Amino acid sequence: MRTWREYPAWLKGFSGEVPEERNTPEEIAAFEAATFHDRDKERRKIRVQAEGAGDAFRIVKTGDGYCVSGGSPGILYGTYALIRQLLTGEDVREGESRPSFSLRMLDGWDNMDGSVERGYSGRSLWFENGRFSYDRARIRQLGRMLASVGINVLCINNVNVHAPAQRLLDDMLGEAADFAAILRPFGIRLMLSVDFSQPMESSLSGCDPLDPEVRSWWERCAERVWSAIPDLAGFLVKADSEHRPGPNEYGRTHAEGANMLADAIAPYGGMLLWRAFVYNCMQDWRDTSVDRPCAAYEIYHPLDGMFRDNVILQVKYGPYDFQVREPVSPLFFGMDRTALAMELQLAQEYTGHQIDLFSMPPMWRELFDAICETHVDAVAAVSNLGRDANWTGHPFAALNLFAYGCFAWDRDSDPAAVIRSWIRLTYDFTEEEEEQLLRVLAKSRDVYEKYTSPLGLCWMVKPGVHYGPSPYGYEFDLWGTYNRADRNAVGIDRTAQGTGYVLQYPEKLRSVYEDPERCPEKLLLFFHRLPYSFRMRDGRTLIQRIYDDHFEGYEETLGMQRALEALPLPENDRDEILTRMAAQVKNAAEWRDVVNTFFFRFSGFADRDGRDIYP
Numbered sequence: 296m297r298t299w300r301e302y303p304a305w306l307k308g309f310s311g312e313v314p315e316e317r318n319t320p321e322e323i324a325a326f327e328a329a330t331f332h333d334r335d336k337e338r339r340k341i342r343v344q345a346e347g348a349g350d351a352f353r354i355v356k357t358g359d360g361y362c363v364s365g366g367s368p369g370i371l372y373g374t375y376a377l378i379r380q381l382l383t384g385e386d387v388r389e390g391e392s393r394p395s396f397s398l399r400m401l402d403g404w405d406n407m408d409g410s411v412e413r414g415y416s417g418r419s420l421w422f423e424n425g426r427f428s429y430d431r432a433r434i435r436q437l438g439r440m441l442a443s444v445g446i447n448v449l450c451i452n453n454v455n456v457h458a459p460a461q462r463l464l465d466d467m468l469g470e471a472a473d474f475a476a477i478l479r480p481f482g483i484r485l486m487l488s489v490d491f492s493q494p495m496e497s498s499l500s501g502c503d504p505l506d507p508e509v510r511s512w513w514e515r516c517a518e519r520v521w522s523a524i525p526d527l528a529g530f531l532v533k534a535d536s537e538h539r540p541g542p543n544e545y546g547r548t549h550a551e552g553a554n555m556l557a558d559a560i561a562p563y564g565g566m567l568l569w570r571a572f573v574y575n576c577m578q579d580w581r582d583t584s585v586d587r588p589c590a591a592y593e594i595y596h597p598l599d600g601m602f603r604d605n606v607i608l609q610v611k612y613g614p615y616d617f618q619v620r621e622p623v624s625p626l627f628f629g630m631d632r633t634a635l636a637m638e639l640q641l642a643q644e645y646t647g648h649q650i651d652l653f654s655m656p657p658m659w660r661e662l663f664d665a666i667c668e669t670h671v672d673a674v675a676a677v678s679n680l681g682r683d684a685n686w687t688g689h690p691f692a693a694l695n696l697f698a699y700g701c702f703a704w705d706r707d708s709d710p711a712a713v714i715r716s717w718i719r720l721t722y723d724f725t726e727e728e729e730e731q732l733l734r735v736l737a738k739s740r741d742v743y744e745k746y747t748s749p750l751g752l753c754w755m756v757k758p759g760v761h762y763g764p765s766p767y768g769y770e771f772d773l774w775g776t777y778n779r780a781d782r783n784a785v786g787i788d789r790t791a792q793g794t795g796y797v798l799q800y801p802e803k804l805r806s807v808y809e810d811p812e813r814c815p816e817k818l819l820l821f822f823h824r825l826p827y828s829f830r831m832r833d834g835r836t837l838i839q840r841i842y843d844d845h846f847e848g849y850e851e852t853l854g855m856q857r858a859l860e861a862l863p864l865p866e867n868d869r870d871e872i873l874t875r876m877a878a879q880v881k882n883a884a885e886w887r888d889v890v891n892t893f894f895f896r897f898s899g900f901a902d903r904d905g906r907d908i909y910p
């Protein structure tokens with residue numbers, strides 16, 4: 296059995312482990328700098344110079360190497376950034392660097408029984424059988440991986456707080472504090488997901504946020520929690536969402552609910568991350584007056600400006616739920632007076648389960664570009680980590696975690712440059728091999744998108760599991776996830792004449808999205824209901840475009856497979872990668888045939904090129 300020590304992820308060029316006696320960011324920075332020097336053929340020296348506190352750092356060239364200065368933990372980020380640049384042979388970026396976002400969070404959806412919600416890399420790295428259970432050396436290595444890309448907050452438990460996770464705030468607090476202590480030297484602070492109805496676990500009969508008893512319950516809770524973990528980053532809350540309890544049950548608004556918790560944790564500097572993933576998950580599919588993507592904006596926009604300063608509204612990047620292609624959530628344009636976090640999902644729930652390749656940097660580039668004129672104050676990403684020896688199930692999925700850190704530090708990151716750094720820090724390839732892998736990874740999202748739901752339609756996955764095709768699987772369900780395909784047309788009209796969703800965007804975007812002639816084609820069926828004969832900009836019909844994408848997506852998957860087979864992948868990764876690639880090829884064929892047949896049966900249009908579509 297292979298162990299995690301054989302999979303240093305992108306820390307290949309680093310020394311084995313950080314010794315236990317290195318126990319502050321400054322000491323760890325000094326250790327990494329010294330071991331780099333020992334291993335470096337050019338014997339370049341890195342002098343580290345700690346100055347106060349803070350995330351920022353400065354790199355300056357010296358006669359025999361470099362000097363990194365910065366606060367704590369900035370000094371650590373600077374040392375890692377420099378070593379990364381030296382190991383990859385990139386030009387060293389001298390001068391000061393500070394992060395785009397002060398909170399760079401990784402959200403584990405780990406349950407205390409050891410399972411991970413939407414986890415595709417094995418069991419939890421830190422929970423098992425209702426307790427903390429971990430390999431201390433591995434958690435230190437995790438801290439190092441996260442610090443090496445500047446991630447500074449780890450939420451350790453699932454947003455769906457299942458028993459016994461409530462005990463993290465209580466009799467398991469001591470164990471949580473021990474765990475926090477392992478990560479602290481790496482500049483990582485813990486966060487805990489809490490359940491809005493937690494007071495009812497003990498003595499109280501309700502959890503109305505305006506009830507003084509509820510308030511004082513949370514105040515006592517905060518006092519206990521922060522005295523055990525004084526640097527706890529805060530609480531993360533999923534309320535009134537998918538059957539989780541929340542303030543609405545008491546006729547209170549989300550501002551009232553969030554502010555009550557925020558007040559309780561404010562004296563300790565705690566942040567309240569309040570998720571905006573709220574919609575009616577018990578919708579009647581017959582009711583066309585309700586359109587799920589409208590929900591979050593309708594709820595939160597009227598509350599803008601009403602949240603306490605230590606509340607951050609955590610918004611998924613799109614209005615649905617981590618789909619392959621969604622427009623950016625309109626909340627990013629409609630909450631000027633509220634702090635916002637953008638939530639990404641590294642766990643490949645809808646994006647191939649860490650079997651199919653799906654590299655996220657190109658998608659994030661689009662997202663951050665879309666919101667370049669708005670304020671976003673923090674970023675969070677659902678973790679893709681687990682107990683598998685290689686950390687992320689698919690060795691290439693580690694790229695998404697690495698890249699997330701890079702984008703969280705610098706939201707203007709260049710996807711290709713990030714992918715290239717990851718390849719260089721992970722493998723020993725020639726330039727040509729590196730380019731080959733870069734090409735595969737850089738286009739993997741486009742390929743996946745082509746063979747799955749077409750043109751922003753979303754939700755054609757198998758219900759529940761969310762892997763593989765089921766075009767009508769969510770059509771008659773409760774989740775607000777419909778495509779309403781019939782023999783004439785497909786999609787939902789979200790213009791002013793339709794559900795009105797498009798009106799939630801500022802004029803600049805609205806005018807583009809509402810016009811089928813200007814709407815980005817990849818989002819066409821998100822915003823519009825169109826006949827199969829609709830003419831795309833290149834003259835093809837919509838139905839032909841759907842067929843073509845599905846055939847091409849499959850062919851391109853085969854191309855990726857050939858490219859990977861030709862690469863000299865290291866022996867410990869090779870089987871894993873090629874086995875998953877073979878599964879992806881099968882999955883792509885299934886998607887192609889199911890989706891094409893689905894539309895062929897409805898529309899009756901034959902493929903222009905006479906390719907196989909099963910009647």
Ligand code: GCU
Nearest residue numbers: 412413454455533572616644
């Ligand atoms: C998705 C996912 C759930 C998760 C939810 C959330 O719907 O399927 O497992 O709980 O997102 O983000 O809260």
